[in-house]
Amino acid sequence: MSQKQDAGDSLYRKDPKVYPRDVQGRFARLRTLAVLVLLGLYYILPWIDFNGHQSVLFDLPARKFYIFSLTFWPQDFIFLALMLIIAGLSLFFVTAVAGRLWCGYACPQTVWTEVFLWIERLVEGDRPKRIKLDASPWNVNKVLRKTTKQILWISFALWTGFTFVGFFTPIRELGHSVMTLQTGAWETFWLLFYSFATYGNAGILREQVCKYMCPYARFQSAMFDKDTLVIAYDEARGEPRGGRRKTDDPAEKGLGDCIGCTLCVQVCPTGIDIREGLQIECIACAACIDVCDQVMDKMDYKRGLISYTTEHKLSGAKSQVLRPRIFVYLVLLLVLITGVLWSVNNRVLLRADLLRDRNALYRELPGDLVENVYTLKLINMDFKAHNYKIEVVDNKDYVLFVSPELQLESEEVGNFILRVQAPASAGRGSQKIDVRLTTLEEPIIERIVSTRFLLPFK
Amino acid sequence: MEHPVNRRWSMRQRDWAVVLWIAFLAAAAGSFVLFGLVNPLDMFGQWVDEYDIGVRLAYGLVFAFLYLLCLLASALTMFMVRTGPARGHVRGKGGRAIPKVKDPSRSNPDLDGENWQ
Ligand code: SF4
Ligand code: SF4
Numbered sequence: 001m002s003q004k005q006d007a008g009d010s011l012y013r014k015d016p017k018v019y020p021r022d023v024q025g026r027f028a029r030l031r032t033l034a035v036l037v038l039l040g041l042y043y044i045l046p047w048i049d050f051n052g053h054q055s056v057l058f059d060l061p062a063r064k065f066y067i068f069s070l071t072f073w074p075q076d077f078i079f080l081a082l083m084l085i086i087a088g089l090s091l092f093f094v095t096a097v098a099g100r101l102w103c104g105y106a107c108p109q110t111v112w113t114e115v116f117l118w119i120e121r122l123v124e125g126d127r128p129k130r131i132k133l134d135a136s137p138w139n140v141n142k143v144l145r146k147t148t149k150q151i152l153w154i155s156f157a158l159w160t161g162f163t164f165v166g167f168f169t170p171i172r173e174l175g176h177s178v179m180t181l182q183t184g185a186w187e188t189f190w191l192l193f194y195s196f197a198t199y200g201n202a203g204i205l206r207e208q209v210c211k212y213m214c215p216y217a218r219f220q221s222a223m224f225d226k227d228t229l230v231i232a233y234d235e236a237r238g239e240p241r242g243g244r245r246k247t248d249d250p251a252e253k254g255l256g257d258c259i260g261c262t263l264c265v266q267v268c269p270t271g272i273d274i275r276e277g278l279q280i281e282c283i284a285c286a287a288c289i290d291v292c293d294q295v296m297d298k299m300d301y302k303r304g305l306i307s308y309t310t311e312h313k314l315s316g317a318k319s320q321v322l323r324p325r326i327f328v329y330l331v332l333l334l335v336l337i338t339g340v341l342w343s344v345n346n347r348v349l350l351r352a353d354l355l356r357d358r359n360a361l362y363r364e365l366p367g368d369l370v371e372n373v374y375t376l377k378l379i380n381m382d383f384k385a386h387n388y389k390i391e392v393v394d395n396k397d398y399v400l401f402v403s404p405e406l407q408l409e410s411e412e413v414g415n416f417i418l419r420v421q422a423p424a425s426a427g428r429g430s431q432k433i434d435v436r437l438t439t440l441e442e443p444i445i446e447r448i449v450s451t452r453f454l455l456p457f458k
Numbered sequence: 459m460e461h462p463v464n465r466r467w468s469m470r471q472r473d474w475a476v477v478l479w480i481a482f483l484a485a486a487a488g489s490f491v492l493f494g495l496v497n498p499l500d501m502f503g504q505w506v507d508e509y510d511i512g513v514r515l516a517y518g519l520v521f522a523f524l525y526l527l528c529l530l531a532s533a534l535t536m537f538m539v540r541t542g543p544a545r546g547h548v549r550g551k552g553g554r555a556i557p558k559v560k561d562p563s564r565s566n567p568d569l570d571g572e573n574w575q
Contacts, residue, residue: 243565261562273557
């Protein structure tokens with residue numbers, strides 16, 4: 001523990017180190033479950049293959065994102081942006097209804113800190129032992145324990161960094177190059193960087209990230225109202241607090257239900273006292289609920305001295321879950337989600353770009369023909385190989401020649417030269433034409449691109 | 459008695475001036491380095507051609523984009539250091555003392571010490 005906590009002369013003093021006590025109970029189990037599911041997904045997903053590629057892979061060199069059966073190309077950037085907006089809006093929605101659920105159960109900061117704490121507890125013991133160990137002089141026991149903890153922490157962090165890079169470069173190949181110490185420069189950098197970030201955030205900084213660094217923690221109060229679910233201590237019931245025997249009658253002693261055991265403070269990962277009221281530092285982890293419920297059980301009092309509640313409920317008013325802002329968020333969310341699902345589903349799995357040859361406007365050919373040359377870039381976004389046919393929509397005057405043949409393997413990008421010929425009588429100056437590409441295979445994939453065809457003015 | 463004085467800017471106005479200015483410096487430095495290394499025509503030649511925006515406007519747009527990003531970072535930084543829990547439980551207004559803890563069994567003999575459960 002920081003020994004130099006000053007006597008109060010200076011404006012700032014250092015935060016004391018927090019030693020969260022182990023806690024069991026309903027919400028602790030829920031968090032463990034969340035940790036296992038989320039981290040399980042994180043560490044296992046890259047090893048699972050889907051449709052012949054890694055299930056989730058952000059292939060930066062090829063500029064393709066694989067998410068299970070979907071492949072996103074740079075042109076699909078809008079979908080990724082929309083999904084981020086949906087994620088953000090969901091966070092607003094959940095925050096308005098249930099407060100900082102995200103912080104307590106799902107935030108990577110919480111989830112990884114939890115694992116680092118498990119390791120710490122495994123090696124150094126629970127809170128009282130850890131405090132004692134930190135205060136004790138360096139001896140063999142302390143060195144051994146601290147070293148073991150660091151080795152475990154660093155290994156876990158490195159594995160995390162490795163997995164992170166495995167989302168960007170096929171993880172099996174990465175595993176191989178790590179084993180043979182042949183990782184490339186950027187892979188090494190990101191592996192170490194992400195490991196370092198994990199170690200720093202979950203091992204060292206911990207609650208300070210939530211208190212001082214997290215913008216969401218700072219903004220969430222704006223999404224709160226008096227009907228938002230928060231974790232609070234029932235002051236009316238608990239005070240005046242004080243120690244007692246189980247057999248004592250609190251009324252007789254003039255006491256409330258809080259026995260002043262300070263366990264709720266000891267389990268708190270952010271080191272606050274929930275009995276002082278709602279505080280911005282509280283990450284709503286519900287550890288204090290679990291522990292206080294156990295104390296209440298032990299004393300044969302009713303559970304829920306600390307509980308999930310709302311400000312309205314606490315003050316005796318009626319609490320309302322369905323409020324206008326909830327509806328607004330919900331409607332917005334539903335519209336966005338349906339929109340994205342619909343458009344992802346109806347994505348045309350063929351992308352075409354038509355660029356005029358920059359060097360020549362047009363060329364006059366014998367037989368009173370005019371020719372324009374284009375570069376045609378095609379992306380076959382389908383998981384199947386395709387042959388395509390090309391034509392100008394509703395106009396038989398134009399004759400098209402493509403080289404090489406219009407064939408693409410699955411997910412292939414191809415560049416073709418397109419020559420378009422038309423009789424000089426087709427018009428004067430610049431004409432707009434629509435070029436249609438269709439697959440020869442069923443089901444038909446069709447894409448139309450517009451361009452300009454230049455004719456002489458004479 | 460207080461005499462009316464012409465005040466300079468309020469704290470908030472000064473903060474915003476700092477935010478705007480530092481973001482400007484950062485964006486300027488960013489554009490400088492970026493365009494020292496790459497030619498905007500190579501970067502999005504197609505764009506510049508197709509929409510005929512011209513190189514100067516391309517420079518301007520990139521600068522505007524960088525400025526916007528820097529502004530966001532700058533403003534968020536100001537907000538983060540200006541608000542939030544009083545660091546280290548500062549004394550005085552809004553400050554809270556560090557919570558006191560004790561062995562749960564001390565005044566509650568029915569809870570037994572470390573393994574009170
Ligand atoms: S855990 Fe419950 S009984 Fe113990 S101090 Fe906290 S509020 Fe009071
Ligand atoms: S006050 Fe309770 S819910 Fe809030 S962070 Fe501390 S232990 Fe978790």
